[in-house]
Amino acid sequence: MTNIEVKTRVKQYQIKIMINSLHHLGTLVTKVWCARQVAVVTDTNVGPYYAKLVTDELTAAGFKVRVMTVPAGEESKSWSQVQSLINQLSAAHFSRSDGVLALGGGVVGDLAGFVASIYMRGIALIQVPTSLLAQVDSSVGGKTAIDLPTGKNLVGSFYQPDLVVIDPAILVTLPPRMLAEGYGEIVKCAALVGGDFWQSLHQITSVAAILPAAPDLIAASVAFKARVVMADEHEQGQRQLLNFGHTIGHAVELLADGQLMHGEAVAIGLVQVCRLFAAHGLAPTSLTSTLKARLMAVGLPTELPPIAPQAVVAVMQHDKKVHGAALTWVYLSAVGQPHLYPIAVKDLATWMGDLWSVS
Numbered sequence: 001m002t003n004i005e006v007k008t009r010v011k012q013y014q015i016k017i018m019i020n021s022l023h024h025l026g027t028l029v030t031k032v033w034c035a036r037q038v039a040v041v042t043d044t045n046v047g048p049y050y051a052k053l054v055t056d057e058l059t060a061a062g063f064k065v066r067v068m069t070v071p072a073g074e075e076s077k078s079w080s081q082v083q084s085l086i087n088q089l090s091a092a093h094f095s096r097s098d099g100v101l102a103l104g105g106g107v108v109g110d111l112a113g114f115v116a117s118i119y120m121r122g123i124a125l126i127q128v129p130t131s132l133l134a135q136v137d138s139s140v141g142g143k144t145a146i147d148l149p150t151g152k153n154l155v156g157s158f159y160q161p162d163l164v165v166i167d168p169a170i171l172v173t174l175p176p177r178m179l180a181e182g183y184g185e186i187v188k189c190a191a192l193v194g195g196d197f198w199q200s201l202h203q204i205t206s207v208a209a210i211l212p213a214a215p216d217l218i219a220a221s222v223a224f225k226a227r228v229v230m231a232d233e234h235e236q237g238q239r240q241l242l243n244f245g246h247t248i249g250h251a252v253e254l255l256a257d258g259q260l261m262h263g264e265a266v267a268i269g270l271v272q273v274c275r276l277f278a279a280h281g282l283a284p285t286s287l288t289s290t291l292k293a294r295l296m297a298v299g300l301p302t303e304l305p306p307i308a309p310q311a312v313v314a315v316m317q318h319d320k321k322v323h324g325a326a327l328t329w330v331y332l333s334a335v336g337q338p339h340l341y342p343i344a345v346k347d348l349a350t351w352m353g354d355l356w357s358v359s
Ligand SMILES: NC(=O)c1ccc[n+]([C@@H]2O[C@H](COP(=O)([O-])OP(=O)(O)OC[C@H]3O[C@@H](n4cnc5c(N)ncnc54)[C@H](O)[C@@H]3O)[C@@H](O)[C@H]2O)c1
Pocket: 043, 044, 045, 046, 049, 072, 073, 074, 077, 104, 105, 106, 107, 108, 110, 130, 131, 132, 133, 134, 137, 138, 139, 140, 141, 142, 143, 144, 152, 153, 170, 171, 172, 173, 174, 175, 178, 181, 182, 261, 262, 263
């Protein structure tokens, strides 16, 4: 078992990474929660595989379990699902001594985490991530969110869980497309870190190579993210670096209207931000192909879909990273050497214009 400790101002908790840890969930949960009602929030794809095992584990450990299922997919990060879950919690008389357990990918984790953070001004939360993306990224660090029509994750909270249980064995049921998109966030982390972590990605030459390497890739990504979150929980400083690839990525993801998964949009964003900063003379042109090679090895997209440049810029103006009329970007001058770079919102269209005009 790999055990990673996260210590923030308000919370100290463990991230447990172990093959088959789902089969020990009851024992793990009793270490942090006493007997209580638990709402297991899951989705229509994950529930049929794992909700029974989780329910049996928790019930045997003395918890009273209710499974609450939302439709699979990004659309569930919505006000209507928040309302539905909150109504279910209230109808079942959940109190502040009860808890929410998120069993699913990043969508379920972000949604259930947000609900836990606002129901009765906050009830206990455990994250049990089931997609690669959720195991390497979204279950760690306490960001919760739903989307608005104007942008991704525009409503949410910072809300740390009491425990994160990661079982890489359950990735066997994850379709290859979702394995690859989770790998997109791993490439982001490794490009920020550089060194051995970056070098280790050279063994991933196809999607099939991800699963056997998953435990090590998860441990490396989570250890890095936990370090960043402990140093800067509320994204005032170095946590902003985790946004690498997301300024273009989030805009493209929203405008693709469900056609791109988050990790796919991030893959496009990573390559295109390298290209943009190379065009402006701030990054070497070779970096674009360096990142592209790692992402294309697992079949991730790296080119911009046919979207009007003005539409991308319009979405970016709603980005949370806009402060004082400037949008802060992340770029690399080399693998392992990230930088923050604010660009005035009024100059975005001109700045981005280069992205469409430079090949
Ligand atoms: N909070 C954060 O820090 C953070 C970080 C990164 C991404 N995110 C958010 O996470 C979301 C993307 O997460 P995602 O890629 O996991 O998407 P997702 O939750 O939609 O999961 C992808 C698909 O895989 C299915 N699935 C998940 N686990 C499975 C399993 N073990 N077996 C079979 N099917 C399984 C899901 O039902 C879904 O269809 C986005 O909304 C993104 O904004 C949040």
